[in-house]
Amino acid sequence: MRTQVCIIxxxxxxxxLSQLLHRSGVDTVVLERQSREYVLGRIxxxxxxxxxxxxxxxxxxxxxxxxxxxPHTGIELAARxxxxxxxxxAFTGKRVMVYGQTEITADLYAARDAMxxxxxxxxEGVTLHDLDRDAPYVTYRRNGTEHRIDCDFVAGCDGFHGxxxxxxxxSVLKEYERVYPFGWLGVLSETPPATKExxxxxxxxxFALCSMRNPSLxxxxxxxxxxxxxxxxxxxxxWDELRRRLPPDIADGMxxxxxxxxxxxxxxxxxxEPMQWGRLFLVGDAAHIVPPTGAKGLNLAVGDVHYLWxxxxxxxxxxxxxxxxxxxxxxxxxxxxxxFSWSFTMTMHRFPEQTGYDQRMQETEISYLEQSxxxxxxxxxxxxxxxx
Numbered sequence: 001m002r003t004q005v006c007i008i009x010x011x012x013x014x015x016x017l018s019q020l021l022h023r024s025g026v027d028t029v030v031l032e033r034q035s036r037e038y039v040l041g042r043i044x045x046x047x048x049x050x051x052x053x054x055x056x057x058x059x060x061x062x063x064x065x066x067x068x069x070x071p072h073t074g075i076e077l078a079a080r081x082x083x084x085x086x087x088x089x090a091f092t093g094k095r096v097m098v099y100g101q102t103e104i105t106a107d108l109y110a111a112r113d114a115m116x117x118x119x120x121x122x123x124e125g126v127t128l129h130d131l132d133r134d135a136p137y138v139t140y141r142r143n144g145t146e147h148r149i150d151c152d153f154v155a156g157c158d159g160f161h162g163x164x165x166x167x168x169x170x171s172v173l174k175e176y177e178r179v180y181p182f183g184w185l186g187v188l189s190e191t192p193p194a195t196k197e198x199x200x201x202x203x204x205x206x207f208a209l210c211s212m213r214n215p216s217l218x219x220x221x222x223x224x225x226x227x228x229x230x231x232x233x234x235x236x237x238x239w240d241e242l243r244r245r246l247p248p249d250i251a252d253g254m255x256x257x258x259x260x261x262x263x264x265x266x267x268x269x270x271x272x273e274p275m276q277w278g279r280l281f282l283v284g285d286a287a288h289i290v291p292p293t294g295a296k297g298l299n300l301a302v303g304d305v306h307y308l309w310x311x312x313x314x315x316x317x318x319x320x321x322x323x324x325x326x327x328x329x330x331x332x333x334x335x336x337x338x339x340f341s342w343s344f345t346m347t348m349h350r351f352p353e354q355t356g357y358d359q360r361m362q363e364t365e366i367s368y369l370e371q372s373x374x375x376x377x378x379x380x381x382x383x384x385x386x387x388x
Contacts, residue, residue, distance in 0.1 A: 003029040003118075005312060006138045006151040008126060008164050010039055010119055012101060013284040013301040014157035015108035019059045020309040022115055026316050029149055031123040031140055033158070036109065039121075044101035046213065047198065047295035049385030050094040052302040061107040069099035070214070075383065078201040079366040083247045085197070086369070091380035098198075100213050101298055128154055128167040132278035152279065153323070155308060157301075159285040160270070168277045180267040180291060180345065181352050182206070184221040185230060187238055188261040193218045194246075194254040200293070200348055201245050202366055204359055207293075207349045208245035217260075223349055230262045238262070267291040269342055271334060275327040281308055288334050293348060294341035299385055304330050306388050333386060340382040 005021060007014045010032025018028040032039060048056075048069075056062045073089040075096075089095055112119055123140040130136045131154060138149045156164020165173070184207075193212035201208040206223035213219060222242055235258055243251035270289040275282040284301030307330045314322035347365050351358070369375045 001029065001147065001149045003027050003149060003151050004316070005029075005153045005155055006031065006136075006149050007155045007157055008128070008138070009156070009158035009162060009286070010034075010036075010121060011157065011159065011284075012105050012108060012298065013305055014155070015105065015112060015119070016055070016059055016061075016302065017155055017157060017283065017305045017309060018117055018119070019061065019108055019111050019115070020055075020305065021312060022112075022117055023060065024309070024313045024316075026312055028117070029151075030112075030117070030119040031126055031138065031149075032119065032121045033123055033126065034121065036119075036121050040102060040106055040109070042102065044298070046098060046100035046103070046298070047211075048097040048099055049299040049302075050096065051306075051385045051388055052299050053097045055302050055306050056104065056107075059108075059111070061104075061111045064103065064107055065097065065099045068103070068214070069097045070212070071095045071097050072197050074197050076195060076197055076199040077366055077369065078199060078247050079203075079363045081203070081245075081247050083199065083201070083250070084370045086376050086380055086383075088380045088384050091373075091377040092384050094384040096295075096384055098212060104298075126158075126163050128163065128280065131167060131280045134279075136279045153312065154280045155283055156280060156286045157283045160289055162286055164280065164286050165272055165282055167280060168282075172274070172277050174273045176269075176271045176273075178269040178342070180269075180349070181226055182223050182349060183226050183228060183264045183266045184209070184292065185224045185228060185233060185238065185264050186219060186221045186262070187235070187259045188213075189218050189220070189257050189259055190216060191218050191255045191257045192216060194220075194250050198295075199246070199250065200344075201247075202348045202350075202362055203245040204350065205241070205245055208242055210246070210250070224264060226266060228264055230264050233262065235259050235262075265292070267293075267345065269338060271331075271338060273327075273331060275304070275330050276323070281323070281326055283308060287330075288338070290338055290341040291345045293345040294337070294383070296337040296341050300334055300337050303333050303385075303388060307333075333388070336386055337382075344379075
């Protein structure tokens with residue numbers, strides 16, 4: 001098989017890149033290790049920066065998002081069981097959109113099917129070859145048969161554990177990482193959200209987050225030790241602990257119910273440099289991971305897709321060498337988002353070695369945010385997303 005761009009990974013970043021390139025006249029093939037049903041069954045967050053919203057619209061997959069998504073004009077912060085609101089739209093002129101990643105992936109699969117896009121699932125043993133030469137190719141197995149795809153470029157959209165980053169020479173790749181000493185215990189429940197907008201709560205017992213998927217599906221998190229097991233928490237114990245960390249007016253009005261899904265997610269910050277080598281480009285989690293505190297994971301992936309789409313569009317449009325600047329452009333945005341996510345995480349969470357002084361400093365930082373329009377403006381600009 002021959003294509004122009006072979007995309008490794010059939011999650012939202014790989015499908016979005018394929019969709020955008022197809023609309024620009026560039027041929028792609030997407031290889032995904034899992035089945036489509038597995039990919040669509042993964043539960044992920046869905047807070048979209050406005051740049052991500054516009055990119056999905058540019059890909060022709062924004063109709064259902066615009067109909068069913070929930071635009072938010074602000075967020076809420078709390079400390080010492082007392083909350084306040086930051087008006088994102090007033091400070092930036094922009095909003096964020098709450099729309100689940102699973103729904104985005106479903107929209108992208110439907111769009112690729114409608115356009116006749118080639119998405120090959122259950123592709124095992126994917127191996128990248130001759131990435132530093134003019135004619136790279138990719139091999140994989142499916143149903144016991146070996147296949148080969150010849151291409152001009154390879155886009156690695158296959159996540160942190162994928163093969164793409166591992167295909168870069170160790171002498172070229174530099175990795176930066178911080179693993180945080182706690183995780184998030186998350187519960188999905190078929191209940192109305194406790195808040196109209198996303199609430200981030202600092203508390204001496206640990207961080208808490210109130211979020212939502214739609215008017216009847218809520219997502220809640222509490223900070224727990226890194227080695228905590230979800231099965232150790234009954235639904236009742238989770239709700240009791242969550243209430244302790246929230247302002248009383250929110251805790252008292254919360255509707256609780258059986259959990260639909262419960263899991264513990266570790267937190268880490270990770271960046272790989274560079275994001276391209278030869279004819280390979282890294283996209284999304286293959287190159288970087290951010291703690292979910294700042295809602296930047298999927299949005300950074302969309303930013304990478306935007307930069308690579310435009311670079312490849314220009315390359316095939318006759319601007320030879322247009323792809324060479326992809327890594328530098330993407331990394332500049334990645335490190336800015338990394339700084340915001342790290343800073344927000346450090347402010348909102350309780351660390352194992354934390355003293356009473358440290359707790360009071362966090363509370364004072366949040367109090368300063370409440371009182372300072374300048375500080376709120378900086379946070380709002382980062383939260384809605386820096387421009388591409």
